[in-house]
Amino acid sequence: MKLSSNIYIAGHRGMVGSAIKKILESKGYSNLTYRTHNELDLTDQREVDSFFEEEKPEYVFLAAAKVGGILANSTYPADFIYQNLMIEANVIHAAYKYGTKKLLFLGSSCIYPKFAPQPMKEEYLLTGELEETNEAYAIAKIAGIRLCKHYNQQYGTNFMSVMPTNLYGPNDNFDLQTSHVLPALIRKFHEAKINSKQNVIIWGTGSPRREFLHVNDMAAACIYLMEKYDAFNIDEFINIGVGEDITIKELAEIIGDIIGYEGEIVYDTSKPDGTPQKLLDVSRLNELGWRFSISLREGIAQTYEWYLSTK
Template sequence: MAGDLNQTIFVAGHRGMVGSAIVRRLRGLGYSNILTAGRDELDLLDQRAVRAFFSTNQIAQVFLAAAKVGGIHANSTYPADFIYENLIIEANIIQEAHQAGVQKLLFLGSSCIYPKQAEQPMKEEALLTGALEPTNEPYAIAKIAGIKLCESYNRQHGRDYRSVMPTNLYGPHDNFHPENSHVIPALLRRFHEAVQRGDKEVVIWGSGKPMREFLHVDDMAAASIHVMELDAATYQANTQLMLSHINVGTGVDCTIRELAETIAKVTGFAGRLSFDASKPDGTPRKLMDVSRLKALGWQASIALEDGLRDAYGWYVANEQQTRVL
């Protein structure tokens, strides 16, 4: 990876799944001046605090991985929290990075920015071409706003603020809350506890038919740093003024049923799987078109079963810690 190994790089959201993976990757590459700040040190919802933080530190690059995240249940239950907090966090960081003269920033979005009925696989051009999935529309709108913030600061102020849109992520430091987590950590925990109790059956929300693409967070971190370190000419040649974001994924999907069967294998659950079709399925299919990222020289390397074993190993090692979630 090219770049000054002594430059100050601020990773916002370093305690989260993606932020912690980016920090691990940067350190592995030899970067020695990685700036982080927990909620007890910096409230990202407080614009004055964020402004003071940027004015105090000589920051060269920002990875904006901080966000309020959750699964279908959390998004449906707390829509106001999801849109408000995500809008404020990204607006504060992008504005104050600009005010402090930070030229390079990477905003991490989500594949939920695309319309519910977007043509599969979803290309970057699908943005704003149709209605969003209702269950996470507030969160998606906040992420779309983040993309447009980056584009607008580039257009008006000549900044180099880039955006990457990951598919469904999983891995170490994920949220394993039994109700407010995404599908992989929720199922890993559910199957693990079923094995411990000796259950004969595990019930999975939905029909099991929707198709999803999953990316290990270490691959996401590698892709994020790859995109950040592309020279401006190469990046601009592969994006457009009004289409600055880049999809990040594997380009391969599976059904929720197939995912559950793989998780049963990884956790050692030998009982019966049943699907509760009364629960919402969400978007029928979400597969990213990752041809643009491949053209820029990067593709995923961690297979799903291998990644699930890694995530499960982390969960088992940190089971007591995750109980507080």
């Protein structure tokens, strides 16, 4: 990419999209294109087609998606599969139709089978059944990966897919009904501290292991791949993560310590744990020359500061 290249960021107000936008601006990219949902409905094929015909973006970061935690995925599965399929199909087809040089599609680690061996390698895709609670979202993301693969195969496009691990950071969702575990714990511990609550209740046993990557590292990895590699270099898609995980119990203790909560942490073992472990194998990414730079403790502290700034 040249600093003057026309770069379209789909989902520029989301957590990943906003981080990509910020880093591109800091690197001197001066021709960034983006639209709000009110300005461009990515689920509307005619709107997307008109946008690409007019703007003809050279590079596309496809970070737009309908996302949510276990509760949201379980409650609105039709919305998750329909909206994500429409966004992917419309943007990827328009990128092909109007000559986009390179596109990067953001997937999700939930594409892997529920009981995939750990750490999860890229070749484990479609080797087993998906986790039921987010099957609709996972199928949509798998379809996005295959769209990129088959457009490359049939039309010679340069569309790559990346699979991020659990992300966190500025612009995350802290709604306790729809958020993921890390931002939910930040909010729980913060509210327990300011309200002098004697304990914080956490679902499950605290034993499941999860991997967490700061969104600024995720954005940096996406830009690194777009600048230096083509789709055929990454063999269909590539995992993006840190290659390390911790238990939910360890995560809760770190967050409680950073926030300064001195009460008790209680684990409600009547509630489900979910998948025992979700860890990505990031050896391919490391071999391409990229590694994460923000430690979990540092990243959580930064995220808590951002959360406080929004209060």
